[in-house]
Amino acid sequence: MKIIKHSGAIVDFNRTKLKQSLLKSGANPTIVDTVLQQIEKEIFEGISTKLIYKMAFSLLKKSSNSHAARYNLREAIRLLGPAGFFFEKFIARLFASEHFETKTNLILRGNCVSHEIDIVVKKNNNIGIVECKFHIGREAASDVKVPMYILSRFNDIKEKQHDIFDKKNTLSKCWIVTNNRFTSDAVDFGKCSGLNLLSWNYPENNNLKTKIDNTQLYPITCLTTLTLSEKDKLLILDIILVREIINNRVALEKIGLSPNRIKNVIKEASELCRFI
Structure with a gap:
């Protein structure tokens, strides 16, 4: 049977691929087989x-909100747009979970011009920048022009000293993070020029999806028990991660949820982050 992908390409329906994606939601094999059937x-x-x-998604939700939430991860990251501001905050938290100090939205003076930098990170006295490339469209990819452009900006600021975490900081590393994917040319250029690339599916064993699942740092936009409007309100309150509401009834009260809904939201959040 032929199906149509987001890109418009026509491919064969792949039952095995769908089953694998359903299993990654955390649902047990019996539930997955029922959904597939x-x-x-x-x-x-x-x-x-x-x-x-x-x-x-609808069938998983009937069995467990948290399974549906995990299955919804890629779409949840897209909902951190449209401008990508909350995506930058999310990525900063991801680096913080790996014991980096982080600062966001800085202006650094280069040899030629000043540059607005999404995130600056520090670990073991090594300081680097993280530039985020956010895409609304699922099929959009960051091509080779993206790392070429960011490398030129990095080269302009890395030789100068900056007052970031303390006086006289110099930069030695550069990451580029996207919620979608990099083209093969972009990956090759990144490897050749010493840039660190991170996307939904790259690097193969330590990509964005893998990091999120391993750390359980799911974005608040994953939750199925909240409306889009309620998620937006929490993002504005700087509640970016699901785990940030588990012991934070005040934030949920602040956006107008009833006691019963608060109970349901916290239950889903706890299950998703395996707190119970």
Whole structure:
């Protein structure tokens, strides 16, 4: 059976690939098989992967909100847009979880011009910059022009001393992080020029998805028990991570949730982060 991807490409329906993605949600094999059987009854020639995803999400949600939330991870990261400001905050928290000191939205003076830097990180006296490339469209990719441009900015500021964490800091590392993917040319250029690239699926064993699952640093936009409007309100309150509401009823009260809904949200958040 042929299905249509987000990009418009027509491919064969891959049951094994869908099963793997469902298992990664944390659902047990019995639930996954039930979901697969239901989807296979309803799909048709020319169905879009977007519709298949919606069906899978809805069926998972019936068994467990937290399974659906984890399955929804990539879309949840996209909801940190549209400008990507909250994506930058999310990435800063990801680096902090790996014992980096972080600062966001700094202006650093280079040899030629000043540069607005998304994140500056420090670990073991090594200081670097992190530039975030956020895409709203699922199929958009960061091509080779992105690391070329960021490298030129990094080269302009790395030789100068900066007052960041303390006096006379110099920069030695540069990361580029995107919520989608890099083209093969971008990856090759990054390797050749010494840049550290991080995307949804790169590097293979330590990519954005893997890091989030390993640290359980799920964005607040994952939760299925909150509306889009409520998620936006929490982001504005600087509640970026699911775990930041588990012991924070005040924030949930502040956005107008009833005691019963607060209980449901905290239950989903706790299950998602494996706190209970």
